[in-house]
Amino acid sequence: MSTSAPSHNQLDTKAEAWSALFSEPMSDLVKRYTSSVFFDKRMWQADIQGSLAHAEMLSAQKIIGADDFASIQKGMAQITSEIEAGSFEWKLDLEDVHLNIEARLTALVGDAGKRLHTGRSxxxxxxxxxxxxxxxxxxxxxxxxxxxxxxxxxxxxxxxxxxxxxxxxxxxxxxxxxxxxxxxxxxxxxxxxxxxxxxxxxxxxxxxxxxxxxxxxxxxDRERVAKTLGMEGVSxxxxxxxxxxxxxxxxxxxxxxxxxxxxxxxxxxxxxxxxxxxxxxxxxxxxxxxxxxxxxxxxxxxxxxxxxxxxxxxxxxxxxxxxxxxxxxxxxxxxxxxxxxxxxx
Incomplete structure (x- = not known):
């Protein structure tokens, strides 16, 4: 176990969303151990379906702009095409299906992709x-x-x-x-x-x-999202x-x-x-x-x-x-x- 903090050039170049408190990158062993992307990627359709319903609600509630919603829709359509064509690159570093899709969306549509995660975890x-x-x-x-x-x-x-x-x-x-x-x-x-x-x-x-x-x-508006997704109620x-x-x-x-x-x-x-x-x-x-x-x-x-x-x-x-x-x-x-x-x- 290291007893000293790594120098700046030792730190991983890809900053994690939660990395502000951390002085060293995640171990490659831990990445492999905690990653779920190679088995949970089968839920990609559900992930996109849920995200679009969430984005539609955020737009209706004026939490994000109509332009952002349109960009999210366009980006998700492209991601769907890429996954169906087998050209989508699933990355171990991005841990799961959700982060992989969100990272690709942000790469395609910029800040609108980041705003999609507003109000959810x-x-x-x-x-x-x-x-x-x-x-x-x-x-x-x-x-x-x-x-x-x-x-x-x-x-x-x-x-x-x-x-x-x-x-x-x-x-x-x-x-x-x-x-x-x-x-x-x-x-x-x-x-x-x-x-x-x-x-x-x-x-x-x-x-x-x-x-x-x-x-x-x-x-x-959780009830709106539930209705959009055809769900019978909210928790x-x-x-x-x-x-x-x-x-x-x-x-x-x-x-x-x-x-x-x-x-x-x-x-x-x-x-x-x-x-x-x-x-x-x-x-x-x-x-x-x-x-x-x-x-x-x-x-x-x-x-x-x-x-x-x-x-x-x-x-x-x-x-x-x-x-x-x-x-x-x-x-x-x-x-x-x-x-x-x-x-x-």
Whole structure:
């Protein structure tokens, strides 16, 4: 550890936004350890969407000028094009998706880009971005669950008169319709879709305006931003607004139940196609063989689905443990919410 302050020419040439109190640059090791840009950059659309809604409100409230808002819109349009084209340069030094986009915006439009951050902090910004991103993913998942239910209904309709042994304790119990058996999973996935929609209500709440933890003196119109973003309301307490991750835990709990149902169905497919049962055949394009045992046909797809369930359930436990010891308000620990959430989705 150095015992003397570095000379001026030893200091990093890029001054951090918070660097006035610091006498030496951040270690490269710490930069790599604390950076999230290479996994949170997937939220870029949510970040731009939230920023444009914030900028529109700032303009409407006369906090920034109409010219600044127009410049921000133009700059964000260019950034969107660059990211979509794959030409946007994501920089480790800029730590996360938010700083990368803001730095590029400032480079494109000058001081208007700096004014975008008026009345907000990265704390309420990231909380907003995660909610916007997750809301969109929930909508996709809910649609996929409906498609899965319809597929199972189609299979059931074709197999109403096919008789299957019904089991309890994996012992033959009573005969049942194969269609009836399939419809049991339709009910499970129906509950999963309902849970996703219920979780969505609590995801779809706006924390923007909480700033770092205690709000801001700027006359923000939070309800206007919420309406612009299609959110159902605003968070009522700024301390909770920046540090709440209940919605991520709740989503992961709903996802865990959904994966349990996927795993149960997968287990039945695996048993049913085994030579001991022989109830079903899985198409060759969904199976693998063996290089030394040519008689084998392996149900790799349902086996992997069954295995991936463990990852999702593990992420639920990880997120609960992440939050259990945190005092109010935001802590850097919360950066660890994203990778398990992204992997769960």
């Amino acid at each position: 990265r704390n309420d910004q990231v909380a907003t971005d995660v909610r916007l991103w997750l809301r969109g993913e929930i909508d996709l998942i809910e649609g996929l669950l409906k498609e899965l239910q319809l597929s199972l209904v189609e299979v059931a309709a074709k197999n109403v008169d096919v008789i299957l042994p019904g089991f309890t304790h994996l012992q033959v119990a009573q005969p049942v319709s194969f269609g009836h058996h399939m419809l049991a999973y339709v009910e499970m996935f129906k509950r999963d879709a309902e849970r996703m929609l219920d979780v969505r209500k609590r995801v779809n709440v706006l924390p923007l305006g909480s700033a770092a933890l205690a709000g801001t003196t700027y006359p923000l 009522q307490n700024s301390l909770d607004g920046v540090s709440d991750r209940d919605f991520a835990i709740e989503f992961t709990a709903a996802a865990s139940l959904c994966m349990v149902h996927v795993s149960r169905l997968s287990e039945e497919l695996i048993i049913w196609m085994s030579q001991n049962f022989g109830f079903i055949k899985i198409a060759d394009r969904f199976t693998t063989g063996s290089s030394i045992m040519p008689q084998k046909k392996n149900p790799d797809v349902p086996e992997l689905a069954r295995g991936k369930t463990g990852r999702v359930v593990g992420h639920l436990m990880g997120l609960i443990t992440l939050m259990k010891g945190q005092p109010l308000a935001y802590n850097k620990d919360n950066q660890e919410d994203k990778e398990p959430l992204f992997d769960t989705v």
